[in-house]
Ligand SMILES: O=P(O)(O)OC[C@H]1O[C@H](OP(=O)(O)OP(=O)(O)O)[C@H](O)[C@@H]1O
């Protein structure tokens with residue numbers, strides 16, 4: 001970050017990895033196949049907001065109906081600032097996890113630098129932490145993930161994007 005402070009994380013990333021709804025759904029189902037070998041889980045905890053969509057799909061596939069959130073804000077659009085825990089797990093969920101998160105499944109869309117992952121690990125050290133995508137810096141913090149992308153890739157999620165015209169590759173499209 002210090003090398004190009006004027007650039008956003010997205011601009012520094014360079015490569016774009018756009019993900020469609022269909023692809024995301026398939027990746028979440030693939031994640032659940034792996035998680036099904038690890039559970040059962042008492043509850044699913046979504047790291048908002050990006051974790052809400054994968055958490056809904058994973059909870060549906062695992063048959064888990066207790067769903068909680070940890071609300072963390074770090075990137076303001078695409079620049080990472082200080083992490084801010086706006087809401088922790090509810091007392092009911094904390095009790096299910098024996099205080100340390102044992103038997104709880106934390107879900108997020110991705111790990112990048114690992115700062116968010118580190119914070120949830122500190123909150124619930126014995127919980128299982130799953131993400132759909134992982135970049136190398138954050139990967140050691142995740143127990144289960146599906147696809148690794150390089151650190152200089154920016155993932156575009158379907159809820160942040162819309163279909164738009166693309167110029168032909170011959171004319172210089174990326
Ligand atoms: O590994 P890190 O470098 O911490 O980055 C990963 C986090 O960044 C994004 O969330 P963001 O803070 O942008 O909030 P959002 O989920 O509400 O979009 C993403 O959903 C992860 O939670």
Ligand SMILES: Nc1nc2[nH]cnc2c(=O)[nH]1
Pocket residue numbers: 075110111112153154155156157160
């Ligand atoms: N959408 C999106 N948000 C992020 N937050 C941290 N890294 C990323 C990324 O690659 N894509």
Ligand SMILES: [Mg+2]
Pocket residue numbers: 047048049050051108
């Ligand atoms: Mg997030």
